[in-house]
Amino acid sequence: EPEVTQTPSHQVTQMGQEVILRCVPISNHLYFYWYRQILGQKVEFLVSFYNNEISEKSEIFDDQFSVERPDGSNFTLKIRSTKLEDSAMYFCASSGVAYLAKNIQYFGAGTRLSVL
Amino acid sequence: AQTVTQSQPEMSVQEAETVTLSCTYDTSENNYYLFWYKQPPSRQMILVIRQEAYKQQNATENRFSVNFQKAAKSFSLKISDSQLGDTAMYFCAFMKPWYSGGGADGLTFGKGTHLIIQP
Numbered sequence: 001e002p003e004v005t006q007t008p009s010h011q012v013t014q015m016g017q018e019v020i021l022r023c024v025p026i027s028n029h030l031y032f033y034w035y036r037q038i039l040g041q042k043v044e045f046l047v048s049f050y051n052n053e054i055s056e057k058s059e060i061f062d063d064q065f066s067v068e069r070p071d072g073s074n075f076t077l078k079i080r081s082t083k084l085e086d087s088a089m090y091f092c093a094s095s096g097v098a099y100l101a102k103n104i105q106y107f108g109a110g111t112r113l114s115v116l
Numbered sequence: 117a118q119t120v121t122q123s124q125p126e127m128s129v130q131e132a133e134t135v136t137l138s139c140t141y142d143t144s145e146n147n148y149y150l151f152w153y154k155q156p157p158s159r160q161m162i163l164v165i166r167q168e169a170y171k172q173q174n175a176t177e178n179r180f181s182v183n184f185q186k187a188a189k190s191f192s193l194k195i196s197d198s199q200l201g202d203t204a205m206y207f208c209a210f211m212k213p214w215y216s217g218g219g220a221d222g223l224t225f226g227k228g229t230h231l232i233i234q235p
Contacts, residue, residue: 033222043161043207045222056222091161103149103168103211105223107161 002026004108006092012114013082021077021111023092032075033093033105034067036060043091049075082115089113118143118210122226129198130234136183137193137229139208145169147213150184150191151223155205164206167191195231203233 005024013019025032034046047057049067066078075094079086089112093105119142129135141150152164167175167184174182179199183192195202209223 035222042227043209043223043225045224048222058222089159093161103213104163104166106163107153109158109160112159 002106004092004094004106006090006108006111008111009109010112010114012116015084015115016081019079019082019113021079021090021092021113023075023077023094023108024073025075025092025094026096026106027073028096029094029106030097031055031095031105032067032069033095034077035091035093035107037089037091037110038085039088046077079113082113084115087113087115118145118148118212118224120208120210120224120226122208122229124229125227126230126232128232128234131198131200133198134194134196135198135231137195137206137208137231139191139193139226141189141191141208141210143189143210143212145212149211149213150182151209151211152180152182152191152193153207153209153225154202155207155228156201156203161207165193198233200233200235203231205230 007022032049035043037043045058047061048055064080068076089110091110092108095105121140148169150167154162154164165175165177165180179196181194205228207228208226211223212221
């Protein structure tokens, strides 16, 4: 069964450093998403991406965040200058192009980001 | 803005019992989608069941079913014949329809219910 793949599973970085979290969505999907889950809290929407541009973003997604689809398969989330409060689990999701299929988002296993 | 509330932080039942997880939401939309996602200790989010608000019939998926009460804005999940593998965090989530968002819409999640199935 097709799945969303995220790498790395765990990323440790120093405060102020840039990190790039990588995702390979399901191959025929066209809508891509990033979510964040701080430990013990609910999953929060960050951004959605369609047709090579941001479709929707939350108030969390400020100027330190950016997303990119550098090639036909990868979807990345970049955090320019990490802060301690960026420590969280980051989930990538994708959904299909058909009317009904678009409304189901399939999630990857997540990347745990630890900012020291 | 939409909000999703799960009032049960944790529940524990014996294996083979039936358990119901509650979820309420608030929205001004007339049509929307509701989901239950499961997050086992592996942390991967897995779709359990989906309900479209314009459908009156409650969705079912094997041992999982929902009780969707649109007027009350309630969307509970019932797990029948619970199994040890059902132990996980369960998140209720809301999404606006694609045509009202104009694009790809993010899910709004509740805080989750930690379900423990005891042997």
